[in-house]
Amino acid sequence: MKSTDDREGRLRKLLSALRRIQAPADFEEQLARRLARGRARATILPAWLRPYTVPGLALLLVGAMSYVIYLAQFRAVDGDRSPSGDTMTIPPVRSGPEKALPDELPPSIPAHPETQRRTGTASRPGARADDEMMNAPVDIRPRPSTVPPAQPGKGDVRPAEKMKLGKSEPDRSLMMEQTVVDTALAPPDSLRDSTRIPNPD
Amino acid sequence: MIGRPTVTDAMTDEELVSAFTRGSKEAYTILVGKYKDPLVNFACRILGDYDGALDVVQDTFVRLHEKAHTYRHVAKFSTWIYTIASNLARTELRRRKWGLSGRKSGSASTTQGPGRDVSDPDELPDGRAGRAIAAGKIEKALNDLPDSFREAVVLFYIEDMRYEDICRILGIRMGTLKSRLSRARAMLEEALRPLMESDEID
16 A cells, blocks of 8 residues: 555646646737726726726716706795705794785695684694694693582582682683583583483373 | 836846836836746636636736735735735636636636647657546546635645645635645545556656
């Protein structure tokens, strides 16, 4: 059996017997042509920038398209309208003589609730009440109980009556609210009638 | 007055690169002349295709032209240029694997250079047909090796490089290289058993 060194030597001899492949005679000319081509390309676009060419152009195209769409949708309608301007800005409440509001807004953009209330163009019945409820400030402080402790002979005093009894001017808006709440909580007449127990006599 | 450096053939590779980075075209020409044949041989053995090998070697020299200033003297120039060629050859092999390259690897065109087909007995120095057949078998066995094994075998047995340089070129550890060489040797011995046992090679 032949030793490892012997086998290694034989293999080396076999592989080194392979003929060495050489470059063609015009290798330098081909290389010079290639270098000249490379230089010509480099003058148009530097080598380090070439990999970014296609993604960069694609991004530019997308950006240009987005800008064109933005212009077509929002700028062309009326001078200075943008989506952010209409949804985010709340017009200040003016105390002086009111300026005329624009007669009509595009249907896609709902007018501010204040504008709707003034012009009476609420989008649906009950929208004004909803808007008021939504816009009303919420007082989270714990309130003292408005119901006085029951006194013998006097009974409960309802807020409306309490206001009537008080010396100060009753707040009409509070009274109106109370009326609205009472009306809302009262069962309809039909229900009242159906639940009435018929008199057996 | 600072002029272009004087370039001679006696300069080392590192000195030539240094001269080229300072603007000497002659230094570049000398480097190309010195390394074109070994690199073509190496790339051809890796790719198994002469035209593909020429492309890879030309790309290597284009890289040298563009990136010579990035060469640092931590490694020998030969190691550096072989690393570039090896990386480009591997990229080409990967492209072929994914069908992105127009060329196909194959043992048939391995040695097709300008008038250098080894399988032609008349082209051989001694003109013996047996030798040509043997060479064909060796080439086939070499091409049948996995790519990573073939690289190691070509650099170690054909280019006669040291272990350390091969590790640098292939970017692998010494243990990995020795393992690859050992397994490649076993595969070659298996494929070339009749040739290994004949006395003709002694």
